[in-house]
Amino acid sequence: MGTLVDIVGNEEAGVDCIISHKAADPVVYQLARVDGDGRLVPATEDEVMAVEDLLEEDKSNVRTLDTGQILECSTNGSEGQPQLEILEIGTEKPNIPPHPMMDSEEVDVHPKERIPSLVCHGSDGSVCQSGSPGECSKTFSELDRSKTNSSFDTGMKPDFSLLNGEIHLDNLSVKDLQETFKATFGRETSVKDKQWLKRRIIMGLTNSCDFSTTSFVIIDNRVGRKQKTETCESVDCSVLFDCVVTSAMENHESPSTSHDKKSEIHSIANETNMESSTFQDKSGGKDAETEERPAKRIRKPTKRYIEELSEGESRDSGAKIVSSVKHPAYDQPSAKVWARPVQNFGLDRRYLTRKDSLGGSGIQIPYVSRIRRSRPRENLMNLMKLQPSGEGISISLEKNDVASSTQLDKECGNNAPKNSLSPRWIEEPPVVASERSTPYTERTTIQLEEEVKLKNVESYRNNSDEEVVTVPTANGGMRRKHHRPWTLSEVVKLVDGVAKYGAGRWSEIKRLAFASYSYRTSVDLKDKWRNLLRASLAELPTGNGMHGSRKQASVPIPAPILSRVRELAEMQTHVPPSISYCKLAERNEPNKTVHETRSGFL
DNA sequence: TTTAGGG
DNA sequence: CCCTAAA
Known part of the structure; x- marks a missing residue:
C-alpha cells in the first residue's frame, strides 16, 4: 500500500x-x-x-x-x-x-x-x-x-x-x-x-x-x-x-x-x-x-x-x-x-x-x-x-x-521514443513469438550527444504544448509538432499486440501493450497498423523491397516484421482473433483471396 | 467511447 | 497525424 x-x-x-x-x-x-x-x-x-x-x-x-x-x-x-x-x-x-x-x-x-x-x-x-x-x-x-x-x-x-x-x-x-x-x-x-x-x-x-x-x-x-x-x-x-x-x-x-x-x-x-x-x-x-x-x-x-x-x-x-x-x-x-x-x-x-x-x-x-x-x-x-x-x-x-x-x-531513453535521426533499432527484442532470431536486437552504440539533443527536442515538444504546429528539425526542415516517430520496439509491440488481440482491438492493445506509451492512442495504433500493412504489401510482392520507390520511413521496419504484419493481416481475414495464433500453417487456404479488395484485413 | 476511414 | 462519422 x-x-x-x-x-x-x-x-x-x-x-x-x-x-x-x-x-x-x-x-x-x-x-x-x-x-x-x-x-x-x-x-x-x-x-x-x-x-x-x-x-x-x-x-x-x-x-x-x-x-x-x-x-x-x-x-x-x-x-x-x-x-x-x-x-x-x-x-x-x-x-x-x-x-x-x-x-x-x-x-x-x-x-x-x-x-x-x-x-x-x-x-x-x-x-x-x-x-x-x-x-x-x-x-x-x-x-x-x-x-x-x-x-x-x-x-x-x-x-x-x-x-x-x-x-x-x-x-x-x-x-x-x-x-x-x-x-x-x-x-x-x-x-x-x-x-x-x-x-x-x-x-x-x-x-x-x-x-x-x-x-x-x-x-x-x-x-x-x-x-x-x-x-x-x-x-x-x-x-x-x-x-x-x-x-x-x-x-x-x-x-x-x-x-x-x-x-x-x-x-x-x-x-x-x-x-x-x-x-x-x-x-x-x-x-x-x-x-x-x-x-x-x-x-x-x-x-x-x-x-x-x-x-x-x-x-x-x-x-x-x-x-x-x-x-x-x-x-x-x-x-x-x-x-x-x-x-x-x-x-x-x-x-x-x-x-x-x-x-x-x-x-x-x-x-x-x-x-x-x-x-x-x-x-x-x-x-x-x-x-x-x-x-x-x-x-x-x-x-x-x-x-x-x-x-x-x-x-528513460530506453523506453522513450527514439528519434528518427538515429536509425538505431533499439530495445530488447520484444516477444514476437515467431521471430526470436531477428536481427533487430539491442541497441548497440548510442551517441550520447545525439541522444541528448534528441531529448531536448522532445522535451521542447512536450513542454510547449499545442501552440505551434511545426517544429524545426535538425535537417532544417519543419515537421509537424506532434510527430513521434515510431520506434522499432513500438512497432513490434504493436505487431505483437495485433497477434494477440487481433487487429481492430486497438483499445485493448493500447491498454495491454502500450500502457506506458501515453502518447500512442488507440487511433495511433490503428493508423500505424494500417501503414504497416501497406508497407508490407508494398514490399513483399517485389521481393525484398526497400528500393527507392517507397518513401523511407523514419524508422526502418525490418522486413521480417513486415512479413509478420502481412501474415497477421491474412490470418485475421480468415479467422476470428481469438484463434489467430493457430492459423499460421493455413495460409494456402483456397478462400484466401476473398475480399482482397480492401487491403485484406478486417 | 471506440473503430473505421478519409484527408 | 488529425478529424469525424458510426456504432
Missing part, C-alpha cells in the same frame, strides 16, 4: 524507488519480476523505468500501490509481458530507530505468515509452493525477515568504526571498488575511475541510514565474502533485494544466522543483477556519465521498515493470482481514482490492502509526474488542491523535477 505521489527517487540499483514523498515519510517500493525459471529477480532499471512510465502515464493520475500488485510494464523481460511485482512497499523514516511495533513478538508473527507466503510465479504464471525448493523463490515475508533482521544485532556493530569510508576504500583496487559498487548499488559498473567509484560508494553509504548494513557490505566484499555460506534455504533461491537497504530494526535473531543470510542474499542479488544490468553496461560510459549529472535523483536514505507490518493493517490473507495478466488498472479503465485493492488474491499469499500514506485520510493523492512527459502543471495543481500539506511536496517535486529531469530523460 502506498499512495503514489511521485517518483522522487530511483535508486541506481534500479530496484528501489521512492515513490511517495511526504515530508518525512517517503514510500518505497521494490520491484521484482519472474525470470524464465520462475525465479524472482530484481527489476532492472529498465523495467523500473517502464513501471514508472506505466504509473506515470497511465490515464489515471492517481495511483495506489499494493504489495504484491503486479504491474505489467512494457519493457521486455525474459518472455511475455514482463510482470513486475511489487515486493513491498514501505515507508522510510529518516531517523527512526527500532520501530516500536517491531519488537520480537511482532517478529514472531512472521514464521506463520511465512509458510503460506512461499509462493512464486512460474514463468507460465503458475504458482509453486514452498514445497518445491528448486523452483521456488524465497518468499516475500521471508525476505522481509532477512531484511529487517540483518542490522543491529548481527555482531557487525563493532565494525562500525571501520566504516568510515575512505579508510577502506582507499586500499581497494579498482576491481574491488567495482565489486563494492556492485554490492552497494546492486549493479555492475564499468567505471574504472577510483575516485569516482569511491565517491559513489561513499555517497551511497552515507546516504543510507543503515550504516550497519552498509558496513557489512563493504567489509563483506572486502574480505571477499568470507562469510558466505550456504545458509539460504536454497542457493538457487534467487529473490533479491537491494541489500543495502535494510531497516535498522533491532531483532533477536541469532546474529550469525541473519548475518549469513544477509550475505547470501547479497551475493545472489549481485549475481542476478549482473544479468539484469547488462543493458547498462553495454552502453559503455554510461556510468561515467553519471558523474556529470550531479543532481541525479538523490539516493535516499535506505533505512526503512515495512509499513504494512507496523500499521497492523488489514491482514486479510489470501494470495494473489499470479497468472493474472491483466493490469489492475485495466479493470477500471476510466477511473480517475483507483482505490481498489487490486488483483484477485486467490491463493495464499499475504497481501495488504492499500492505505493512503498521507495521513490515512482516505484521500487519494494524485501523483505528480515528472516534467519529462506532459502536463506537470495540471498535476501539480491537483496535488496542491488535494494535498493539505502540499507545500512541502510541491517544493520537493519541483526541485526534483528540475534537478533530475535530464537524468531521468536519459535514464
Whole structure:
C-alpha cells in the first residue's frame, strides 16, 4: 500500500524507488519480476523505468500501490509481458530507530505468515509452493525477515568504526571498488575511475541510514565474502533485494544466522543483477556519465521498515493470482481514482490492502509526474488542491523535477521514443513469438550527444504544448509538432499486440501493450497498423523491397516484421482473433483471396 | 467511447 | 497525424 505521489527517487540499483514523498515519510517500493525459471529477480532499471512510465502515464493520475500488485510494464523481460511485482512497499523514516511495533513478538508473527507466503510465479504464471525448493523463490515475508533482521544485532556493530569510508576504500583496487559498487548499488559498473567509484560508494553509504548494513557490505566484499555460506534455504533461491537497504530494526535473531543470510542474499542479488544490468553496461560510459549529472535523483536514505507490518493493517490473507495478466488498472479503465485493492488474491499469499500514506485520510493523492512527459502543471495543481500539506511536496517535486529531469530523460531513453535521426533499432527484442532470431536486437552504440539533443527536442515538444504546429528539425526542415516517430520496439509491440488481440482491438492493445506509451492512442495504433500493412504489401510482392520507390520511413521496419504484419493481416481475414495464433500453417487456404479488395484485413 | 476511414 | 462519422 502506498499512495503514489511521485517518483522522487530511483535508486541506481534500479530496484528501489521512492515513490511517495511526504515530508518525512517517503514510500518505497521494490520491484521484482519472474525470470524464465520462475525465479524472482530484481527489476532492472529498465523495467523500473517502464513501471514508472506505466504509473506515470497511465490515464489515471492517481495511483495506489499494493504489495504484491503486479504491474505489467512494457519493457521486455525474459518472455511475455514482463510482470513486475511489487515486493513491498514501505515507508522510510529518516531517523527512526527500532520501530516500536517491531519488537520480537511482532517478529514472531512472521514464521506463520511465512509458510503460506512461499509462493512464486512460474514463468507460465503458475504458482509453486514452498514445497518445491528448486523452483521456488524465497518468499516475500521471508525476505522481509532477512531484511529487517540483518542490522543491529548481527555482531557487525563493532565494525562500525571501520566504516568510515575512505579508510577502506582507499586500499581497494579498482576491481574491488567495482565489486563494492556492485554490492552497494546492486549493479555492475564499468567505471574504472577510483575516485569516482569511491565517491559513489561513499555517497551511497552515507546516504543510507543503515550504516550497519552498509558496513557489512563493504567489509563483506572486502574480505571477499568470507562469510558466505550456504545458509539460504536454497542457493538457487534467487529473490533479491537491494541489500543495502535494510531497516535498522533491532531483532533477536541469532546474529550469525541473519548475518549469513544477509550475505547470501547479497551475493545472489549481485549475481542476478549482473544479468539484469547488462543493458547498462553495454552502453559503455554510461556510468561515467553519471558523474556529470550531479543532481541525479538523490539516493535516499535506505533505512526503512515495512509499513504494512507496523500499521497492523488489514491482514486479510489470501494470495494473489499470479497468472493474472491483466493490469489492475485495466479493470477500471476510466477511473480517475483507483482505490481498489487490486488483483484477485486467490491463493495464499499475504497481501495488504492499500492505505493512503498521507495521513490515512482516505484521500487519494494524485501523483505528480515528472516534467519529462506532459502536463506537470495540471498535476501539480491537483496535488496542491488535494494535498493539505502540499507545500512541502510541491517544493520537493519541483526541485526534483528540475534537478533530475535530464537524468531521468536519459535514464528513460530506453523506453522513450527514439528519434528518427538515429536509425538505431533499439530495445530488447520484444516477444514476437515467431521471430526470436531477428536481427533487430539491442541497441548497440548510442551517441550520447545525439541522444541528448534528441531529448531536448522532445522535451521542447512536450513542454510547449499545442501552440505551434511545426517544429524545426535538425535537417532544417519543419515537421509537424506532434510527430513521434515510431520506434522499432513500438512497432513490434504493436505487431505483437495485433497477434494477440487481433487487429481492430486497438483499445485493448493500447491498454495491454502500450500502457506506458501515453502518447500512442488507440487511433495511433490503428493508423500505424494500417501503414504497416501497406508497407508490407508494398514490399513483399517485389521481393525484398526497400528500393527507392517507397518513401523511407523514419524508422526502418525490418522486413521480417513486415512479413509478420502481412501474415497477421491474412490470418485475421480468415479467422476470428481469438484463434489467430493457430492459423499460421493455413495460409494456402483456397478462400484466401476473398475480399482482397480492401487491403485484406478486417 | 471506440473503430473505421478519409484527408 | 488529425478529424469525424458510426456504432
